[in-house]
Amino acid sequence: xxxxxxxxxxxxxxxxxxxxxxxxxxxxxxxxxxxxxxxxxxxxxxxxxxxxxxxxxxxxxxxxxxxxxxxxxxxxxxxxxxxxxxxxxxxxxxxxxxxxxxxxxxxxxxxxxxxxxxxxxxxxxxxxxxxxxxxxxxxxxxxxxxxxxxxxxxxxxxxxxxxxxxxxxxxxxxxxxxxxxxxxxxxxxxxxxxxxxxxxxxxxxxxxxxxxxxxxxxxxxxxxxxxxxxxxxxxxxxxxxxxxxxxxxxxxxxxxxxxxxxxxxxxxxxxxxxxxxxxxxxxxxxxx
Amino acid sequence: xxxxxxxxxxxxxxxxxxxxxxxxxxxxxxxxxxxxxxxxxxxxxxxxxxxxxxxxxxxxxxxxxxxxxxxxxxxxxxxxxxxxxxxxxxxxxxxxxxxxxxxxxxxxxxxxxxxxxxxxxxxxxxxxxxxxxxxxxxxxxxxxxxxxxxxxxxxxxxxxx
Numbered sequence: 119x120x121x122x123x124x125x126x127x128x129x130x131x132x133x134x135x136x137x138x139x140x141x142x143x144x145x146x147x148x149x150x151x152x153x154x155x156x157x158x159x160x161x162x163x164x165x166x167x168x169x170x171x172x173x174x175x176x177x178x179x180x181x182x183x184x185x186x187x188x189x190x191x192x193x194x195x196x197x198x199x200x201x202x203x204x205x206x207x208x209x210x211x212x213x214x215x216x217x218x219x220x221x222x223x224x225x226x227x228x229x230x231x232x233x234x235x236x237x238x239x240x241x242x243x244x245x246x247x248x249x250x251x252x253x254x255x256x257x258x259x260x261x262x263x264x265x266x267x268x269x270x271x272x273x274x275x276x277x278x279x280x281x282x283x284x285x286x287x288x289x290x291x292x293x294x295x296x297x298x299x300x301x302x303x304x305x306x307x308x309x310x311x312x313x314x315x316x317x318x319x320x321x322x323x324x325x326x327x328x329x330x331x332x333x334x335x336x337x338x339x340x341x342x343x344x345x346x347x348x349x350x351x352x353x354x355x356x357x358x359x360x361x362x363x364x365x366x367x368x369x370x371x372x373x374x375x376x377x378x379x380x381x382x383x384x385x386x387x388x389x390x391x392x393x394x395x396x397x398x399x400x401x402x403x404x405x406x
Numbered sequence: 407x408x409x410x411x412x413x414x415x416x417x418x419x420x421x422x423x424x425x426x427x428x429x430x431x432x433x434x435x436x437x438x439x440x441x442x443x444x445x446x447x448x449x450x451x452x453x454x455x456x457x458x459x460x461x462x463x464x465x466x467x468x469x470x471x472x473x474x475x476x477x478x479x480x481x482x483x484x485x486x487x488x489x490x491x492x493x494x495x496x497x498x499x500x501x502x503x504x505x506x507x508x509x510x511x512x513x514x515x516x517x518x519x520x521x522x523x524x525x526x527x528x529x530x531x532x533x534x535x536x537x538x539x540x541x542x543x544x545x546x547x548x549x550x551x552x553x554x555x556x557x558x559x560x561x562x563x564x565x566x567x
Contacts, residue, residue: 122407125427125473151469154430155450167427171474196463220539222517223451225463226470308538 120154121163127172131285134170139258139281141166146283148192149227151219152235176285181207187289195224195232208289210298210316214245220308230284233269236276236340237310243270243341244316244333245300252288257281263288270340295321295328297403299396302335303388312379313337315368315392319356319400327351332364332397337372337389344368347393356401358394365394412476416441417485427473431465432456434472435482443483443512447541454540457513457520458482464520466539483512486519494562495519498553506544514540518554527558 126141128134138144144166147153156162170176176190181203189198198204199215218224218232218241232240233253243266251266255278266287269277278284292298298318302311314335322328330351332344347367354360369390376382407426414421416439423429423438435444435458447455449468456467459481486493495518498504505511514537521528521536528536533554534547542550556562 120428120430122426122428124407125410125471127473147471147474150471150474151451154469154471158449169471169474172477219451220454221520221536222454222457222464222466222539223469226460226465306538307535 119160120157121160123164123167126166126168128168128170129173131173131175134168134173135256135258135281135283138168138283141168144168146170146234148231149194149223150231151223151227152231152237170283179204183291185288186291187287189229189287189289191230191284191286192228193230194226194228195219196221198229199224207291208249208298210245210300210318211242211249211289214241214300214316217241217302217307219310230287233266233287234276234278234284236270236274238270238273238338238340239310239314239336240341241300241302241311241314241335244314244335245298246287246289247333247341247343248298248300248316248318248331249289249292250318250331251290253284254286254288255282256285257283261285267343273339292318293320293329295404295406297400297405299399299403301392301396301399303392311336313374313385313388313392315389315396317393317396317400319351319397319404321401321404325405326353326355328353330364330397332368332393334368334372334389334393337374337385342372344371344393346371351397356397358398361394361397361401364397365390365392368393410473412473414439414472414475414480415478416480417482418479423472425472427471429472430468431458431470431472431475431480432467434475435467435480438472441482441484445509445512447509447513452541453510453513454517454537455510455513457516457540459516459520459523462520462523464517464539481516481519483515486515493519494557495522495554497562498556499550502549502553502556504545504550504553505542510540510542514542514550518550518557521554522557528554530555533558 145164176192178190300316302314318331347364374385445455447453451469
C-alpha cells in the first residue's frame with residue numbers, strides 16, 4: 119500500500135528545479151519502475167512526489183564525434199536501446215539495455231532514473247563507468263558535472279544534494295582500439311544480476327594493454343572499479359593467463375554480501391570467472 | 407493530499423477520473439473505469455499480467471501512476487477487438503490453445519500485440535524475448551509462441567475484398 123503523497127507536475131525543467139528546492143521530503147519520479155516498488159513496500163513514504171516524466175526538454179539522445187554521447191534524464195531505456203547512434207558507437211550499451219529487465223520496464227523506465235536509484239545491482243552503472251561516463255546534475259542554484267564513478271556513495275545513496283536532479287549522462291567517444299563488454303550472472307535473463315562485470319580495454323600500437331577499466335556490479339554497496347586489477351593489466355601483453363589472474367585480483371578486491379541469491383564466496387567466485395570472460399571479450403573487440 | 411481530476415483515454419474513450427495521485431494505472435482501469443480484463447498479479451513489476459499498451463508500447467500498469475498516463479492512448483485487452491471481431495492475436499491464441507487458466511492471457515496478448523507493432527516479423531527468439539516480461543505458469547509458453555508466430559506468418563491477415 120502506497121502512502122498518500124502530494125503530486126507535483128512541473129511543465130519545464132526550471133519549474134521542476136524550483137519546486138524541488140521548495141519542498142522538503144520530496145522524491146523525484148520519472149519512469150518509477152524502481153521507485154513505486156519501494157514505495158509500495160513502505161520503504162519510503164515521501165510527502166511530495168515530483169513527476170518529471172513529461173519534462174520533454176530532458177528527453178534526448180545527442181551524439182557528435184567530439185563531445186560524444188549525451189542522454190537526457192527522461193530518456194527511456196527503450197530509446198537508448200533503439201538509437202542508431204548508440205548502436206553504432208556504443209554497442210556495449212545497447213547489449214546491456216537489451217538484457218535490462220523486461221521490455222515493459224524499458225519502455226517506461228529511464229536510464230538516468232536507474233542511476234539515481236543507485237541499486238548496486240543496476241545494469242547501466244558498470245557499463246557507463248567502464249565507458250568513462252560523467253553525470254550532470256543540477257539544482258535551482260546551478261549545475262555540476264562529476265565522473266559517474268564518484269556519483270555512488272552507498273546502497274541507494276548518491277552524491278546528489280538536496281534539490282539536485284540528475285540532468286544528463288555524458289559518454290565520451292571511446293579511444294581507437296577500445297573494446298567494451300558487460301555480462302551479468304542471473305538465473306532469468308530479465309532479472310537483475312547476482313553479480314555483473316563490465317570491462318573496457320584500450321590497446322596501444324604494439325597490441326599491449328594501454329588502459330583497462332573493470333567495474334563490478336552488485337559485488338559491494340556501490341558499482342565499483344577493481345583498480346588493482348586495472349593496474350595489473352596496464353602495459354601487459356594480453357592472454358588468457360593474464361585475464362585469469364586479473365579475475366583473481368578483482369575477486370579478492372571486491373566485498374560482496376551474502377543474500378538469498380548467493381553467498382559471499384559464490385559471488386567472489388562468479389566475479390573471478392566473469393571478469394576473465396569479459397576481459398577476453400573486450401580484448402577481442404579492441405583487437406578487431 | 408490533494409485529489410486530482412484527470413482524463414484517461416482508454417480504448418479510444420475519454421474517462422474523467424477524480425483520484426488520489428497514488429492511484430496506479432491498473433487500479434484506475436479496473437476499479438474506476440471498470441475494465442477488468444487487465445489483471446493485477448504480483449504488484450512488483452514481475453509477472454506482466456497487468457500489461458497494457460501506452461501509445462502502442464507495452465507497459466506494466468502496476469508500475470505507472472494513473473496521473474502519469476494522462477495524454478496518452480491507453481489500450482487494454484478489451485480494446486484489441488475491432489467492430490466485434492477479435493484481433494489476429496486473439497484468434498491465434500484461441501486456435502493454438504495458448505492459455506489454460508487465463509490469468510496471464512490479457513497481459514500476454516498485450517505484449518504480443520506490442521511486439522508485433524514494433525516488429526511484424528519476429529524470429530522465435532525475438533518472440534520469446536518479447537514476452538519475457540510475462541509469466542505464465544501453466545501453458546509452458548510453447549503454444550503462446552506458436553500463436554504469435556502464426557500471426558507473424560500472416561495466417562490471420564484480413565481478407566480484403
